[in-house]
Amino acid sequence: MTTDLGLLTTAAAKWEDMAGELKKVETRYAESVQKITLGGETWNGVSQQTAHTNFAATRYEYTAAQAQAKAIGSLLRDAHEKFTDLKKKLESARDDAIAAGMTVSEQGRVAFDYAKLTPAERSAYHHDPDGQKMIGEAVGKWQQHIDDRVKAVAELDQNVKTALSVAVIDSNRDALGKGDDESLTGFNRYAEGDLDKAPKKLPDSPFRPKGDDGFTFTGPDAGMKLTGTKYGKEGSFKLYADLAHMTYQGEYKNGSLTLSGLDDMYLGARATANYGITDKGLTAKAEASVGIRAMLEGRAEYGYVGGYGRFEGFAGAEASASTTLSKKGWNGNFKAFAGEKASVAAGTEVAGLGAGATAEAWEGVGAEFKWDFGKGEDGKYHFGGKGGLALGGGGAVGAEFTVDLGKVKDAAGDAADWVGDTAGSAKDEVTSWFD
Structure with missing residues (x-):
């Protein structure tokens, strides 16, 4: 007052x-x-x-x-x-x-x-x-x-x-190739000056964790679960003793630019198995591991172009074998290892077509062979393999190619539109010479 x-x-x-x-x-x-x-x-x-x-x-x-x-x-x-x-x-x-x-x-x-x-x-x-x-x-x-x-x-x-x-928050409407704005934290050319039209709450941070808050932590925990094959579902067996499992996922979006990251760490022991013949095909999987593993991954996408980088580390013992055969493809692996290993992976994707490579350094004893041919849970078609061997020291290498039909279709449609628009503009320009 x-x-x-x-x-x-x-x-x-x-x-x-x-x-x-x-x-x-x-x-x-x-x-x-x-x-x-x-x-x-x-x-x-x-x-x-x-x-x-x-x-x-x-x-x-x-x-x-x-x-x-x-x-x-x-x-x-x-x-x-x-x-x-x-x-x-x-x-x-x-x-x-x-x-x-x-x-x-x-x-x-x-x-x-x-x-x-x-x-x-x-x-x-x-x-x-x-x-x-x-x-x-x-x-x-x-x-x-x-x-x-x-x-x-x-x-x-x-x-x-x-x-x-x-x-005073830069809207970035003219950034990332859309105009002359080259700063993501500059002045706001599109600031709203009408109080009735202005936002009534602050916008979410462009960096937003995935899920509820992006962070999950579980453990210590232990248990066993066994289910048989019924009602078209796979049978499964799970025995675990988790000391700790921490995961954090985050994502940044700004127009056509998307940056995402994943940090995952696990310490404990577990054994799992899945088996059965369902409407999805034949499945047989078994794996067991004890030790500590960590994974750090980053991805970037801009329009139809993207790339990723990943680092993984493991110390302990693990063994697994699996095969899946269905109308979507065939994949499987065999792996047995004890010791320490570190791996790096990188790849890129353009207009739905992707390629990636993995290299691992092993200190221990083990062997691994893996192959992928078919459609994965992410909706992409995967083609590739990986092989490795160590007798005290060694490593593994792998390569993968992916096809995202949805992105391929979208990119092809946009390209066709661009060609049509460009051809139309060129036609109008040439025609104008004779007016």
């Missing part, structure tokens, strides 16, 4: 003046710096192209800074108008309560004003249960009325804070 709301319009004017000064700087920059990369034949080559991109990006930031400053000024003016209106409504609510025989403290607490009553009226109210009830109901009604007015101010205050916070 005592805040000088005029300071909001004073601040708004300063932000608007700042936008004007930034416009002057942008104009000077365009005429004296950026100009040297535009046209002419005195400067050509890679350096000129790089400068052209960087200078355009700098000018973009000057333009975006103007838009952001204007938006903040506009938000502050809207805030002044709305706060002034709500303050008047709160004052009116207080005056109405007083006129109805109430008192309102500086803290906004409502009470019945007995001072306005004559001694006889006060005595009558004190000895009249119905009168006391009526007073209580009236006090509660006026208290709620004033509380609602105060709540409206608090909500507006939070909305203004959120709108100002969002206004």
Whole structure:
């Protein structure tokens, strides 16, 4: 009630003046710096192209800074108008309560004003249960009325804070090849200056964990489970003693760019087996391991182009054998190893076609052979294999090729659209020569 709301319009004017000064700087920059990369034949080559991109990006930031400053000024003016209106409504609510025989403290607490009553009226109210009830109901009604007015101010205050916070977050609409924006954390050219249209909550962080919070931790835990083949399901056996299992997954999205990561660590012992003939085909798997293993993986995708890198480490003993035969393909493996090993893997994917390679260093005794031919659980078709051997020291190498038919189809469709659009543009241009 005592805040000088005029300071909001004073601040708004300063932000608007700042936008004007930034416009002057942008104009000077365009005429004296950026100009040297535009046209002419005195400067050509890679350096000129790089400068052209960087200078355009700098000018973009000057333009975006103007838009952001204007938006903040506009938000502050809207805030002044709305706060002034709500303050008047709160004052009116207080005056109405007083006129109805109430008192309102500086803290906004409502009470019945007995001072306005004559001694006889006060005595009558004190000895009249119905009168006391009526007073209580009236006090509660006026208290709620004033509380609602105060709540409206608090909500507006939070909305203004959120709108100002969002206004200075780079929207990146013109980044990553869409325009001249080369900074993911620059000024916000698309800041919203209308408080009614501004977001009422802060956007989620672009880095968001997968699942509930991306982090899971289990253990210690132990148990055994056995199920037979029935109702078209595989039979399974599981025996485990987990000391600890920790997993964290995260993902960053920004337009066509997606970055994701996975960190997984396990310490314990387990043995599992699956077997049966189902509508999915023939399955026979068995594996056992004891020790500690860790895996760290990172992936990046931009449009139809992507890549990944992965590191794995293991210390202990493991053995496994499996084969799966179905209409989707055939895969299997045999592995037995005791000791320590570390592996690195990397690969890339373009328009749904991927290739990757794995290399492992082993310190121990073991052998491994693996093959994949068919469609995996991720929906991609996998073709590849891996082999390794160690007698005290050794290693393994592997390669894999993948085909994502969905992405191949999408890429082909986009390419066809581009060819069609380009051909149409070329036709229009050539035709215009003869007009």
